[in-house]
Amino acid sequence: MLKVDQLSYSFPQKDLYDKISFTLEDDQHCAFIGTSGSGKSTLIDIIRDPEEYMYDGKLELLPNCRIGYVSQFSQLDRTKDTTVFEYIAEVFIALQDKIATLCTEMETATELETLLEEYQHALDAFDAIDGHDFESNIHKKLNLANLMKHKDLKVSELSGGEFKLIQVIKEMLNSPNLMIMDEPDVFLDFENLNALKELINAHKGILLVITHNRYLLNHCFNKIIHLENKELQEFDGRYIDYNFSLLQKKIELQELAIADNEEIERNEILIEKLRKIATYDSEAARGKSLKARIKIQERLEARRIKEPFVAIKQPSIRLKADHEVMDTFALKVCDYKVSFEDVLLENVNFEIGSTDKVALIGANGTGKTTLMRDIHKNNQESISTAEGVQTAYLSQLQEEILDESNTILQEFFDAGFNTYGEVRAHIRGYGFEEEVMDQKISSLSGGEKNILQLAKVAAQGANFLLLDEPTSHLDTYAQLALEKALINYKGAILMISHDYYTIANCMDYVLIIENKTIRKMSMRKFRKMVYERHFDKDYLEIEQKKKAVETQIALALEATDFELAKGLSEELEALIKLL
Known part of the structure; x- marks a missing residue:
């Protein structure tokens, strides 16, 4: 294909x-x-x-x-006036109407050849998309996605x-x-x-x-x-098996790299000795030995080049609060209400401590982002922050925080950086090298824009982070780096997320939107709710154990304990079989 x-x-x-x-x-x-x-x-x-x-x-x-x-x-498109069914059926209805119109025209036309050709093209196109069963097929897909209840809703709703x-x-x-x-x-x-x-x-x-x-x-x-x-590889099989094969390759390559480094050091000593001898002994055999040793060294250096698929650089995300909040709380929300055409949220009351890490969750469209924006603006009587609280906001709409007409360099000058060197030193850890500093933000990928937002958030040194879908568009390596940064952060966090792993790994508790209000939920109850309503409990618990073993392997590799890493990889393989 x-x-x-x-x-x-x-x-x-x-x-x-x-x-x-x-x-x-x-x-x-x-x-x-x-x-x-x-x-x-x-x-x-x-x-x-x-x-x-x-x-x-x-x-x-x-x-x-x-x-x-x-x-x-x-x-x-909030102005779209079609129903969900009509929106999905758009192509089918258009072809159906065209076929009906051509049939009507053929009843009275004297020249049928062109009309018959058009009719056959339309019929073939209709058959190609299984048009005769389109209503039934739409209903099947809506049922599969649990969206049948929305069939007659306007798309704009x-x-x-x-x-x-x-x-x-x-x-x-x-x-x-x-x-x-x-x-x-x-x-x-x-x-x-x-x-x-x-x-x-x-x-x-x-x-x-x-x-x-x-x-x-x-x-x-x-x-x-x-x-x-710049390279690509294919793998026929599951992602979980592919990831495991990369990890095994990483253990093997790092073990080889240690041995190569030792060999390179020994070879370097021999080369230096041969060079010294060659300065006072011009015998041809000495020169040949030196050249042979240098070629061996070149081969060892070439072999030491890292594999593009296992040596992936993880961004270094560091979130630091420049000063602590003196009060025990960072945020109080009392009797908050918000409505557009209908009431979205009402009777909302909660408090976030000065070091609490909190996930704000709820179904799509329940008002999470609206509430977070209002907290960031802090211009309502129902919302108050403690003295000394400084917020930093990451938006799921990246253009709210980033000026896409700016270059990366100009964006950080606008954010208060004074010199080229300061900007370069700050963003380099986030994966932005010197050669892209004059690149327009509009040309970046969605993931790069989110990492750039995180770099701006980090630069503010705020003690209260408001993060709206911070893992969106991030690759898995950046997601893990973000989780590590969230765990190590010393201030308060309110985070909107639908990423189970980030919530489970990094947050203290959950605020859940249900029935137009918000209630507090412990992490234990959150996990239980997710198991009952959405995901398989055994799968998620095995996945958590798998991540813990992967972390142990990473630590073993840092300590160059390859025997331990290999033993842990066998434990990991057993967990993968359960998945």
Whole structure:
């Protein structure tokens, strides 16, 4: 269906791919992974419209291949007056109307040849997307996604997460030969994430999905393509097995690297001795020995070059509060209410301590972001912060915090940095090297923009962080770096998130929106609720144990205790079999 062969492509600022190759065939559900900014979305754009790009190599698609596409940045049109059913059925209804119109025209036309040809084209297009059963197929998909109750709602009344699922359903029902989705999971609540999992697993056909979501990666795919450091590799199998094979390779390579380093040091001593001898003894054999040793050294140095898929640089995210809050609380909310056309939230009362780490959760569209924005503005009587509280805000709408017309350098000058050196020193740890400092923010990937937001938040030294979906668009390495930074942070945090792992690993308790108000929930009860309503308890608990063992392996590798790392990898393999 799709074959990419020896493809290379560059931006003016950087090379993206160096002779990458892969194939996608019938019924493969492929996860497309890689660090933020590695070029995943660009490669999808090239596949969708190859004529627009100047690349080297070959890209082959079957003739007349229909491509379905769901963008990571799709926005809900609040003015749209169609119902959910009409929106999904748009193509079917248009073809149905065209066929009916042509039939009517043929009843009175004297020249039928052109009309018959148009009629046959429309009929073929209708058959190709299983048009005769479209109503039944729409109902099946809506039931699968638990959205049948929204069938007659206006599209404008949907939450962002619900609309994303409706887009997925619409594209799938148009029967594409190749279905491409770019981070379809971003901002989905637990229920909608499960619905997306069901839709992906029920889809008959080829899927290519960019995602960093650990739950989807572990449950939905039978092929992995991994783009990293301009190179790409394929893996036929589950993500969890691919990840394990990378970890085993990392243990092996690091053990080899230690041995190589020792050999390089010994060889360097020999080379120095031979050089000294060669200065006073010009015998040919001495010179040959020196040249031979230098070649051995070059081979050892070349072998020491790190593998592009296991030596992935994790950003260094550091969140620090410049001063502590003297009061025991950071925030008090008393009798808060917000409404638009209808009441969204009312009778909201809660308090957050000066070092509390709190997750704000609730279904899509229940008012989480509205509340967080109001807390950040702090201009309502129902919201008060303690003396000395300084907030820093990360928005799920990145353009709220980042001026996309700015370069990276100008953005940090605007944020209060004084010199080029200060900016360079601060953002380098976040993965932004010197050569991209003059790059426009608009050209960055979604993940890079979120990391840039985190760099701005960190620079403020605030003692109360307001984080709206901070893990969105982040690759798994950046997610783990963020979790570490959240755990080590000494101030207060209020975080909106639908990422179970980040909540479970980093937060003290949960504030949950239900029935238009908010109640406090312990982490124990939160886990129990998630197990009962959304995810399998055994899976999540094994996944947590798996992460703990992976952390132990990382520590063993840091201590160069390879025997321990190998023993732990066997323990990890046993856990993976349970998953």
